Amino acid sequence: MTTRIVVLGGSFGGLTAALELKRLLGGGADVTLVSDDDRFVFLPSLPWLIIGRRKPGDITLRVKDILGPKGINFIHGAALEVNAEASKVIIPDRRELPYDFLVVSTGPRLSFDEVPGLGPEKGHTDCAFTLEHAVKTGQAWRKLLETPGPVVLGSSQLVSCFGPSYELAFEMDAELRRLKMRHKVPIIYLTSEPYLGHMGVGGLGLSKRFIEDEFAERDIKPVVNQAIAEVAPGEIRLKDGARIPFKLAMIAPPFKGVPAVAPLGNPRGFIPVDKNYRHVKYRNIFAVGVAMAIAPPEATPVPTGVPKTGFMTLKMAKAAAAAIRADITGIAPPVAGELGVVCLMDMGGTAAYMRAYPVLPPRQSSYMKKTVLAKWLKLGFEKYFLWKMKRGLSVLP
Numbered sequence: 001m002t003t004r005i006v007v008l009g010g011s012f013g014g015l016t017a018a019l020e021l022k023r024l025l026g027g028g029a030d031v032t033l034v035s036d037d038d039r040f041v042f043l044p045s046l047p048w049l050i051i052g053r054r055k056p057g058d059i060t061l062r063v064k065d066i067l068g069p070k071g072i073n074f075i076h077g078a079a080l081e082v083n084a085e086a087s088k089v090i091i092p093d094r095r096e097l098p099y100d101f102l103v104v105s106t107g108p109r110l111s112f113d114e115v116p117g118l119g120p121e122k123g124h125t126d127c128a129f130t131l132e133h134a135v136k137t138g139q140a141w142r143k144l145l146e147t148p149g150p151v152v153l154g155s156s157q158l159v160s161c162f163g164p165s166y167e168l169a170f171e172m173d174a175e176l177r178r179l180k181m182r183h184k185v186p187i188i189y190l191t192s193e194p195y196l197g198h199m200g201v202g203g204l205g206l207s208k209r210f211i212e213d214e215f216a217e218r219d220i221k222p223v224v225n226q227a228i229a230e231v232a233p234g235e236i237r238l239k240d241g242a243r244i245p246f247k248l249a250m251i252a253p254p255f256k257g258v259p260a261v262a263p264l265g266n267p268r269g270f271i272p273v274d275k276n277y278r279h280v281k282y283r284n285i286f287a288v289g290v291a292m293a294i295a296p297p298e299a300t301p302v303p304t305g306v307p308k309t310g311f312m313t314l315k316m317a318k319a320a321a322a323a324i325r326a327d328i329t330g331i332a333p334p335v336a337g338e339l340g341v342v343c344l345m346d347m348g349g350t351a352a353y354m355r356a357y358p359v360l361p362p363r364q365s366s367y368m369k370k371t372v373l374a375k376w377l378k379l380g381f382e383k384y385f386l387w388k389m390k391r392g393l394s395v396l397p
């Protein structure tokens, strides 16, 4: 009998899981991917889009063009709910999608509502985390270049993705210097991290000293260990009473699990899994990428979350697919190792290469180095990844 597999989410985790499952199981599996977005967006390039170095069409692919040639079904619509007891996903018009296995990769819910005045829709701040938000932030950036003023970049409490804010701080600094305008635009990096370079993982090698030095050299003023109480037009009000004026503020919001799958998860809606990314209670449900739960390595004074990077998400999706194949065919999955992370952080004219194994401390190894080679690698990686994804070559690294 054909095994019915449903995958939720059409991004790094969902696409990789669906492609891997089809590759491993062929005609033995009927794979259906459900996503509320019919595009794959290469999110790591959004900071470049904001600065004006990319257009939306440069970094998006059509999900159906990736899945169709591989014989994977695509439903463009939001999953509304998962009935884990009955193994069914509910999609619009109360249609039911029964499954033998479910892979959840629905990413974060950007929870702007938790901080009054935060966010590009109902609030007064911009954001870099979706294509639509980044396009809007790009417009705000161009306006700032016409009428310069203070910029605030960073993360509110309960964020679990810090890299893009660091990248934007470096990139905006470099761009303003190129335009000979840096002296007209003070840059503040505001964060819930207890110290610079913490990144939700307790730091990574020399990251604290590294970022401190680089920010000092570039005159980017850090304001760390802060929770935001509210945002008014042109002013961020911190919980400790301080106020930070801005002309442009790009602040990452608290992260939560998306409502359709949040009941499967912890109080923030992130899904608890074992080392094969299998739900701890519902054994035919897997969760990968931002949707799954990783406990922070330490309690920080202002709560922060552990990032699940694209690199980590691909590894998780492949491991989950191998575990599902094992359940169906009896072919043992590779022994699940500890998750490591490799990251390239753009810094304007150069970049930092970051590597940690495992992701959380104490670690076997960690490394961070600034090198122009990392910038070239980052540029090349974007082209490689879009090339690979367009062809559905999930087997490649």
Ligand SMILES: Cc1cc2nc3c(=O)[nH]c(=O)nc-3n(C[C@H](O)[C@H](O)[C@H](O)COP(=O)(O)OP(=O)(O)OC[C@H]3O[C@@H](n4cnc5c(N)ncnc54)[C@H](O)[C@@H]3O)c2cc1C
Residues within 6 Å of the ligand: 008, 009, 010, 011, 012, 013, 014, 034, 035, 036, 037, 043, 044, 045, 046, 047, 077, 078, 079, 080, 105, 106, 107, 108, 128, 129, 130, 161, 163, 164, 258, 260, 288, 289, 290, 291, 308, 309, 310, 311, 312, 313, 342, 343, 344
């Ligand atoms: C600006 C930015 C820069 C980044 N830079 C890097 C980097 O340089 N290196 C790196 O390794 N990582 C980077 N990351 C992180 C990386 O993008 C994430 O790790 C990755 O996107 C996680 O993939 P995911 O599949 O878990 O979730 P997401 O990419 O968030 O995708 C979630 C998917 O689920 C869909 N969805 C949501 N709700 C539903 C629903 N109810 N029903 C159906 N579908 C739904 C969404 O439309 C989307 O397709 C960056 C992230 C951002 C935002």
